[in-house]
Amino acid sequence: MMYSCNSMGFFGMDSFMVEVEADVSDGVPAFDIVGLPDTAVKESRNRVRAAAENCGFEFPTTRITVNLAPADIRKEGPLYDLPILVALLKVTGAIKAPIDDCAFVGELSLRGEVRRVNGVLPMVMKAKEKGIKRVFVPVGNAMEGSVVEGISVYPVKDFYSLFRHLIGKEEIVPVKYKRKREFIGINLPDFSHVMGQFEAKRALEIAAAGGHNVLMIGPPGSGKSMLAKRIPSILPDMTFDEMIEVTKIHSIAGTMPENVPLITTRPFRSPHHTVSAVGLSGGGSIPHPGEISLAHNGVLFLDEFPEFSRSALEVLRQPIEDGYVSISRVMGTVKYPCSIMVVAAMNPCPCGYYGHPTKRCTCSEKAIQRYAAKVSGPIMDRFDIHIEVPPVDYDDLTSSVLCESSAEIRMRVNDARKIQNERFKNTKVTCNAKMDAESFRKFCIIDEKGNDLLRKAFETMGLSARAYDRIVKVARTIADLDNSECIKAKHIAEAVQYRNLDRKYRFSIVD
Incomplete structure (x- = not known):
């Protein structure tokens, strides 16, 4: 039978x-x-x-x-x-x-x-x-x-x-889901607790508004990790479709909290620098999601960036550009989405004090060069924004004035993202950082003064085509925060300064 x-x-x-x-x-x-x-x-x-x-x-x-x-x-x-x-x-x-x-x-x-x-x-x-x-x-x-x-x-x-x-002797009642619209972020660390670092906060606001990748360089104890852990509190609201997509990935990976119907806040993943290439990209005999997919629609934070293995970092190159990771096995090929905002933090040298205003760097020239060489040029070039995070001075640390809260920053980020949602309506583009060539030509209109300034920066700084592309996208986000339809010279000037740290720290970030 x-x-x-x-x-x-x-x-x-x-x-x-x-x-x-x-x-x-x-x-x-x-x-x-x-x-x-x-x-x-x-x-x-x-x-x-x-x-x-x-x-x-x-x-x-x-x-x-x-x-x-x-x-x-x-x-x-x-x-x-x-x-x-x-x-x-x-x-x-x-x-x-x-x-x-x-x-x-x-x-x-x-x-x-x-x-x-x-x-x-x-x-x-x-x-x-x-x-x-x-x-x-x-x-x-x-x-x-x-x-x-x-x-x-x-x-x-x-x-x-x-x-x-x-058999009809006991009834199991089906579960009903009630959709909630409010932002669930009460317990997230707040930017109001970060004293000083106003330039870094401004850069992270731009990054959150446009979904841009960020590299933070600074000495130990300057607050790089503290800033990164507060990024989720200023990220824009997730759409219901984004919530479903993120929840699907975490459901497959087995990382869903019990009795939680839907992930409503953007993920923040911070793998240790000993993570393997497979741990980042995903894999196994039957491929499971890695860290870059678990961070989909959220943030992947890589602390102590040069300490990651070269193979692990090179795994990031294609997924950052494509927005998905493809894993091939005998049984077939699996594609996991990974539309992520990559945030990396690193010291400028092995001892951490190269360029420090008061402490002397004890590293040799060769040691600094070897340290910088741990991260390839193509990987460095995929970061839209480079931030210097200097030591916080005593007056800022002891100030009794409360800094701007995450809620205030997040309101501006949401306003900028609404502009982008309207701009890219009925397309697959979700934010300025993900613009394709067609959207780039259509929506990144630069005025004459801004174009002249960008030409000078391109020629004097020896920028790559990718660097040019990313500067314009960052400028587009700055213009959105300024509620400006056209990209102006002041927006280009601010965007260019976020690509200038390689001169100070001797990193080659061109292809």
């Missing part, structure tokens, strides 16, 4: 339907799972048997074959425990209710409890697309699945309660 029920799986950002077929027949007692399962799926045999017996069900002692179709796609993880047990009980007649419009996902404990699994949000979205009406998921995943409209998501605490629901 054979019966099947619906489940789901995922590969990269894409999900697919899985038909769990269970067959119970006469023969030597055995329990086989086929359909290209990985080790975790094969181990479902023991979990399913123990869970069934501990919930009071008589487990079949005949030959059991479970097929996970389609058989040419690898199945990963313990999420098929629940549908396998449902299919078996359907075969034995314990469950008689029709479940053709249902899908089941969940890992079983030996006592029959249903544990959280990864990737519930993209799987629920695919289930809705395929006409499924009801999805039964673990309690810990129910909130994230509930954000999908037009499908009922049922939170399952344990298998026995699911069984009673299916």
Whole structure:
């Protein structure tokens, strides 16, 4: 006798339907799972048997074959425990209710409890697309699945309660998501606590408004990390589509907080400098998102920038430009989005005091050159804004005057981003930093004085074509903050000064 029920799986950002077929027949007692399962799926045999017996069900002692179709796609993880047990009980007649419009996902404990699994949000979205009406998921995943409209998501605490629901003796109430519009950023560090560093704050405001990459250079203790950790508090509001996309990535990676339906604040990822290239880009036999994808629509902060391995930093080059990372394996190619704002912080030399106004640098010329050479020119050239973060003087540190709060800065950032949203409406461009060639020519109109100033800067500074492109994009953002439709000379002048630190610190940032 054979019966099947619906489940789901995922590969990269894409999900697919899985038909769990269970067959119970006469023969030597055995329990086989086929359909290209990985080790975790094969181990479902023991979990399913123990869970069934501990919930009071008589487990079949005949030959059991479970097929996970389609058989040419690898199945990963313990999420098929629940549908396998449902299919078996359907075969034995314990469950008689029709479940053709249902899908089941969940890992079983030996006592029959249903544990959280990864990737519930993209799987629920695919289930809705395929006409499924009801999805039964673990309690810990129910909130994230509930954000999908037009499908009922049922939170399952344990298998026995699911069984009673299916036979009509107990009701599981589907979870309803109520969309909230307010910004959830109360506990974020605030810029009002950063004393001094007004030039750096201004540069970070521009970066947040336009989505520009930032490099901060300064001695130890000047506040580079402190400034970076406060960037999320001034980033613009996320759209609902951006929230869904970010939540999908974190759902697949298994980093979603429990009982959180949707990630509503832009991610801030700060990997240690010992992270590998795979840790940054993502990978594995079945590729999972790396740090650059987990930071999608948010900030990737790289502290002690030159201490990252050369291979890890070179991994960033293409994703920064393309907005996605492509990972190829034998089973196929996975693309994860990574539209990120990269913020890096570094010392000017190994001892950290090159160019310091009061402390003497103890590094040799060769040591400084070796330190700068750890970061390639093409990587350096991908930073739109270079900020010098000097030591804070005593008067600023002891001042009793409160600095401007993140909320005030964020209001200006949101106003500038609204201008960009209107400008790039009905296109794939999300902010000034992501402008393509067509948008660049159409919207980056520079007045005559500004064009003359930019020409002089290009010739005297020996800028690359990429540097020119990024200066104009930063100037476009400065003009947006100034509520100016045209890019003027003062906007170009401010943008150019954010590309000047390589002269002082001897970094070559041209291709």
